[in-house]
Amino acid sequence: MHKTANVSALGYAAFALTLWLGSMGPAGWFDQPGIALTPLLFAQPGNVLLPLIAAVLGGCALAIAGIAQTLRGYTLDAVLFITFAAYWWVAALSQHALAFTYAATPGFLGWYYIVWAFLAFCLWLAACRDGVARMLFTLGVWLALLMFALAQWTHAGALTVLGGYLGLVTAIIGIYIAAAEIVNEIHGHTVLPLGSMGDGSGPP
DSSP states (O other), X not given: OOOOXXXXXXXXXXXXXXXXXXXXXXXXXXXXXXXXXXXXXXXXTTOSHHHHHIIIIIIIIHHHHHHHHHHHTOHXXXXXXXHHHHHHXXXXXXHHHTTTSOOOOHHHHHHHHHHHHHHHHHXXXXXXXXXXXXXHHHHHHHHHHHHHHHHHHHOOHHHHHHHHHHHHHHXXXXXXXXXXXXXXXXXXXXXXXXXXXXXXOSOO
């Protein structure tokens, strides 16, 4: 019987790495003179490497994982990966566009982030039946986006820093999920628990 690979690990690894590298700046780990947030989760204008990471890891790798999870019939991962692959592509392209035009206004960016936060909130509701690890990951994405929306509307720098740290914590959870998927499959039993609950038991 042909066995298909579990690409959930690829998706969470790509998401988590992109999230971690993009969250360090807003968390205040590096100086960002004249930073103006764009439609990118934790963007750093002028950083050439970050848009490339967003496109290759967050855009391409995450999209591949999402398509594979669609074929495997795992809806939560498929929607999470494909929608946020599009998010990262918009992020990368918006960084390129900043060289030729003005950045979006804080009011628009607030709504941009809140719409994505609402999507993440809906995915979090679904993940509540699919294990503690996925629930915490989607919760972190939701709260980080919410903080960035509020930061745009209130101009409160502390909310930007909080969003950055939420992104870093969420990235750690994503790396754990990726590691657990690989280790558990190789060993043939649960070594790193994902906290299965209810009817959800992870990817089929």
